Amino acid sequence: MMKKRYIAAIVVLIPLLVLFRFVRELRHDREQTFSVTKVVDGDTAELNGFDMVRLLGIDTPERGEPFYDSARSVLSSLVKGMEVELRFDYRRRDKYGRLLAYLYIDSLLVNAEIVRAGYARIYLFKGSFQNEVELPKLLEAQRIAMKNKIGIWNFGEDDEPYYIANNSTMRFHRPSCGAVQKLSESRKVIFDQRHFAYYDGYSPCRNCKP
Numbered sequence: 001m002m003k004k005r006y007i008a009a010i011v012v013l014i015p016l017l018v019l020f021r022f023v024r025e026l027r028h029d030r031e032q033t034f035s036v037t038k039v040v041d042g043d044t045a046e047l048n049g050f051d052m053v054r055l056l057g058i059d060t061p062e063r064g065e066p067f068y069d070s071a072r073s074v075l076s077s078l079v080k081g082m083e084v085e086l087r088f089d090y091r092r093r094d095k096y097g098r099l100l101a102y103l104y105i106d107s108l109l110v111n112a113e114i115v116r117a118g119y120a121r122i123y124l125f126k127g128s129f130q131n132e133v134e135l136p137k138l139l140e141a142q143r144i145a146m147k148n149k150i151g152i153w154n155f156g157e158d159d160e161p162y163y164i165a166n167n168s169t170m171r172f173h174r175p176s177c178g179a180v181q182k183l184s185e186s187r188k189v190i191f192d193q194r195h196f197a198y199y200d201g202y203s204p205c206r207n208c209k210p
């Protein structure tokens, strides 16, 4: 008899504990603040001396590319030594174990500030397409930077007659790119200037580099 009660208690307790942990994780997602101990580049920083965070929704120049240093110093001036709040989106960590997050200092969205300064462009993954909190802010910041032609937005003339975007990956390509050959008509969006693709939140393919 005792044994049965014992088992019943466990059967009830375990799901409760799991639920409790789950709720705590959710709260944790919204509320925990971190201290930024190091800035690695324009979209990566170290938290609390050990954890890495990759800023979601944006892409900054790689080492050796123009504006690499500028992107890094803007992020540094905003967050280094500061307490930041992290907001997660579709996935908490990437395959390298880095946290994927939107960084906030009070109500300031740091990710959008790098874009606004002209040193990052929007770079989305599927899970972020439906984001209604940060995505509008990123788009607004990018449109301002484009309008002002600052940083990476002071680029040369279009060198293709048109560009082909994929509305399921949010990337755009040169017409000759291999990725375009396999693309179904329903996924295709044609832009006659790169400018319009960026304006709508598309980012350039990393292979054909349009």
Ligand SMILES: [Zn+2]
Pocket (backbone or CB within 6 Å): 172, 173, 174, 177, 178, 179, 180, 205, 206, 207, 208, 209
């Ligand atoms: Zn391409």
